[in-house]
Amino acid sequence: MGKIPKEMQIEMLKKILEIRRFEERAVQYYQRSKIWGYLHPYIGEEAVAVGACMAINKEDYIISTHRGHGHAIAKGADLNKMMAELFGKSTGYCKGRGGSMHIADTELGMLGANGIVGGGLPISVGAGFSCKMEKKGRVTICFFGDGAANNGVFHEALNMSAIFKLPVIYICENNLYAISMCSRESVAGNDIAGRSKSYGIPGYKVDGSDVIAMHEAVEKAVDYARKGNGPSLIEAQTYRFFGHHPNDPAAYRPKEEAENEKANRDCLKNFKQKLVNDKIITEEQFNEMDKEIEKRIDAAVEFAENSPEPELEKFLERVALNQ
Amino acid sequence: MREIEYREAIKEAIIEEMDRDPKVFLLGEDIGVYGGAFRAYKGLLEKYGPERVVNTPISEQAIVGGAVGAALTGYRPVAEIMFVDFCTLAMDQIVNQAAKINFMTGDALHVPMVLRTQGGSGTGIAAQHSQSLESWFYHIPGLKLVMPATPYDVKGLLKTAIRDNDPVVFIEHKTLYLNKGPVPEEEYTIPFGVADVKREGSDITIFAYSAMLLKALAAAEELAKEGISCEVIDPRTLVPLDTDTLINSVKKTNRLVIVSEAVERGSVASDILAIVNDKAFDYLDAPVKRVCGLNTAIPYNSKLEKACIPTKESIIDAVKEIV
Numbered sequence: 106m107g108k109i110p111k112e113m114q115i116e117m118l119k120k121i122l123e124i125r126r127f128e129e130r131a132v133q134y135y136q137r138s139k140i141w142g143y144l145h146p147y148i149g150e151e152a153v154a155v156g157a158c159m160a161i162n163k164e165d166y167i168i169s170t171h172r173g174h175g176h177a178i179a180k181g182a183d184l185n186k187m188m189a190e191l192f193g194k195s196t197g198y199c200k201g202r203g204g205s206m207h208i209a210d211t212e213l214g215m216l217g218a219n220g221i222v223g224g225g226l227p228i229s230v231g232a233g234f235s236c237k238m239e240k241k242g243r244v245t246i247c248f249f250g251d252g253a254a255n256n257g258v259f260h261e262a263l264n265m266s267a268i269f270k271l272p273v274i275y276i277c278e279n280n281l282y283a284i285s286m287c288s289r290e291s292v293a294g295n296d297i298a299g300r301s302k303s304y305g306i307p308g309y310k311v312d313g314s315d316v317i318a319m320h321e322a323v324e325k326a327v328d329y330a331r332k333g334n335g336p337s338l339i340e341a342q343t344y345r346f347f348g349h350h351p352n353d354p355a356a357y358r359p360k361e362e363a364e365n366e367k368a369n370r371d372c373l374k375n376f377k378q379k380l381v382n383d384k385i386i387t388e389e390q391f392n393e394m395d396k397e398i399e400k401r402i403d404a405a406v407e408f409a410e411n412s413p414e415p416e417l418e419k420f421l422e423r424v425a426l427n428q
Numbered sequence: 429m430r431e432i433e434y435r436e437a438i439k440e441a442i443i444e445e446m447d448r449d450p451k452v453f454l455l456g457e458d459i460g461v462y463g464g465a466f467r468a469y470k471g472l473l474e475k476y477g478p479e480r481v482v483n484t485p486i487s488e489q490a491i492v493g494g495a496v497g498a499a500l501t502g503y504r505p506v507a508e509i510m511f512v513d514f515c516t517l518a519m520d521q522i523v524n525q526a527a528k529i530n531f532m533t534g535d536a537l538h539v540p541m542v543l544r545t546q547g548g549s550g551t552g553i554a555a556q557h558s559q560s561l562e563s564w565f566y567h568i569p570g571l572k573l574v575m576p577a578t579p580y581d582v583k584g585l586l587k588t589a590i591r592d593n594d595p596v597v598f599i600e601h602k603t604l605y606l607n608k609g610p611v612p613e614e615e616y617t618i619p620f621g622v623a624d625v626k627r628e629g630s631d632i633t634i635f636a637y638s639a640m641l642l643k644a645l646a647a648a649e650e651l652a653k654e655g656i657s658c659e660v661i662d663p664r665t666l667v668p669l670d671t672d673t674l675i676n677s678v679k680k681t682n683r684l685v686i687v688s689e690a691v692e693r694g695s696v697a698s699d700i701l702a703i704v705n706d707k708a709f710d711y712l713d714a715p716v717k718r719v720c721g722l723n724t725a726i727p728y729n730s731k732l733e734k735a736c737i738p739t740k741e742s743i744i745d746a747v748k749e750i751v
Contacts, residue, residue: 166501200534209533216500217533221524227493228525234494235501238453238479245497258520261490268485427569 109317111385117159117316118380119394121151121373124175126398127184130406131174131191131205132351139410140191144205147175149314149346152372153278154179156319157246160327166214166232166245168225170278171206172345173218176248180213188405194412201415216245222283223253226262226275233271233336244272244330246323252283254297263338267304270335274326277338278313280345285357298340306336313343314370344370429610435468437583437611438544438600442469442506444615445590446476449504452590455482455494456508456544465510466546466605488517492543496526496595499541504590512547512561512599519564526595527570542589546600548639548689549737555725558733560638560690565597566666566699572596572620573667577641579609581664584618592620601639621668625677629659632751633677635700636687637663640738644687647743656751666696674700675707682713685746689737692720714750719743 109117128146135144147154150172158167158179169176177187182198190197191205198208209217216232219225229247236243253259254277266273277297281288289295301308307329311322319341326337344366348355355363380386386394432440446452453476454469460483463470473481484491488509495507509515515522526539549558565573572594576582582600589596626641627648636644641662648658659677663669678684684704688697697718704716719738727733 168497198534198536199532202534203532207532209529209536211536216497217529217537219525221520224520224525227489227521228497228500230490230494231497231499231503231505232501234453234455234482234498234505235503238503258489258493261485261487262493265485265487265490265494269482 109320113159114380114385117155117320118376118386119398120155120159120179121316121376122395123184123398124151124154124178125373126395126402127178127187128174130402131188132347134191134406135351140205142204143171143350144191145172145350146345146347147172149366149371150278150280150343151175152316152319152376153276153313153341153343154248156316157274157276157323160320160323161244161246164214165243166216166236168216168229168232168245168247169218170225170248170250171218171220171222172250173206173208177208177213177215177218180215182208182210182213182215184401184405185408188409189412192409192412193414194409195415196408196412223249223256223258225249226253226258229273229275230262230265230271233266233269233273236272237269242331244274244327246274246276248276248278250283251277251279251281251288251292251297252286253277254300255291263300263304263306263336266336267306270333272330272333273336274323274330275336275338276323277340278343279340280343282345282349282355282358284349287358298338301338304338306338308338308340310340310342313341314372314375316372316376429612431608432579432611433605434579434582434600434607434609435466435605437579438468438586439470439472440611441583441586441590442472443475445587446480451502452504452506453480453482453498454506454508455484455491457484457486457491457510459483459508464508466602468605488514489521492518492521492526495541495543496521496529496539499539499595500529500537504540506542506544506590509543509545511557512545513556513559515545515561522565522571522597523568527568530594531570538593539595540593542586542596542598544598544600546602548601548603549726549733550603550639552728552730552733554728558726560688560721562599562666563690563694563696566696570595571667572665574598574620574665575638576600576664577604577638577662579607579611581618581624581662583611584616585620585664587617588620591617599638603639618664620665621670623661623663623670623673625659625673626662627658627660629657629681631657631681632659632683632685632747633674633681634658634660634685634687634743634747635663635674636660637666638689640687640689643738643740644743646740647747650740651744651747656747658747671703671707675704678704678708679711682711683750684712684716685719685743685750686716687719687738687743689721691723692718693723695720717746717750719746
């Protein structure tokens, strides 16, 4: 493992910032009704996706969730195609057919976000079979939430991955709330990582606001998987700064809790401060980075706005093919 | 031509495809040494080893998800769900994942998997092991649906299913496994969406699939003695459906009886009736009759069980009503 090189730390900060700014903009356009349907901002949880995805390679797979923009961006998704998909345009990742909850790309190894809580867990078993059979050392990261940890698929997937020693890293993003249901009240034992013991696999409880801690834990799990030892379960303790969606005031959670999280466990603020303190970057360099990212997001919005809608005729042709 | 059992035809198709394509593998419950609940896979574990014949725990969601994930990452899994009744446990993976991934990702991802299962009544195993649930899958865009009745068809269609790039639900019938029929030694496949006229006739068309095809043929044989000439059409695949063969036959005979073991309410049979109404109403000389399962769960007692599904006699009665 060892110390993370400076350049990589800067890259981590950049990715966190990229996700934060992308999501801020997505929320803006959601509120202006340019983006409709559902939007689940990842703001507050960025360190989980960035720490995890920077511990794997391009050819490794990830399986994402309904709150999936951060995973896709951390895995290297193109911001233009992401934004275009949110705008429902033909140039988006899913040609406007999927929207926020279904972004997928073979080249990225992004096996899809998912509109069904826990829907990706069984799929991870199959990706795990592939990785194992191919014998190329590939691994799969399966992200899911605290809500999914209470679904039956959690058990089926972890049990099966464990008995077949599949190279899958299960990352539970415990942001404390499954829509409004608090995991303190919904998770028996209140210890998702501890459930790993039942499957005889390693379990880690990690501060999900600490990108370095996340990266270290995932690196350990990846190494374990690549060596053929099988899956690990990582519980990332994280927090979403918004409610379930931008218009959810999150009245179900204590005000002080949210204020405290935002003030003290903001992965962007904290990691930036750390890099400034460690003299890895300066305030000026950070501001430059921020400007550059904002510019790329401006361009993504412009690309999305100027992109054509999907053609109805083409869509109907496809429908007709499947009769 | 040599004659082999329906289940041997299944095994031959699997062996030929596994030998042809190293990406084909099997997963399901009790498919190891046990050889599958209906022994269709006997000897395959010894032949291909546990990596390609994956004997899974009782985890229907992880079995189907395992197939979905492997299909997404370059493999061609054949997942077995022991009874179609148990597909209820995996419906999220079938309906929300397998059927929709290609569509909602804008064709970015493909799911070339086969879900092999079997259904139907006739063996006294009561309400949770005897259902005919094909209309559930028929209803879902994105799934292909195959229901072969003969050893010849089951082999040729299973090979096609494995080579298909979309998810295929392949429903066998538990009373057919030991039936023998002619199957050529040389390799062949059967395209989807091509019905087979199992018996030519001129007075009336009988549309029947899976085990009901055999009853329809028996009825036709008996009716022939009374001078009624029945044309018996086996669609073989319900999705895609060969409507042309059906409509052409109806245009010739001007009469139609649809036979299906599934309960009548909300059935494939009802949809076939609607299709004929749309496309051949002017050619009909009598109302179309449906001979279907009663709107009930399947009872255990043999006398009661038989009364719930079509029989040779009930098909004959329906034919005589409109000829």
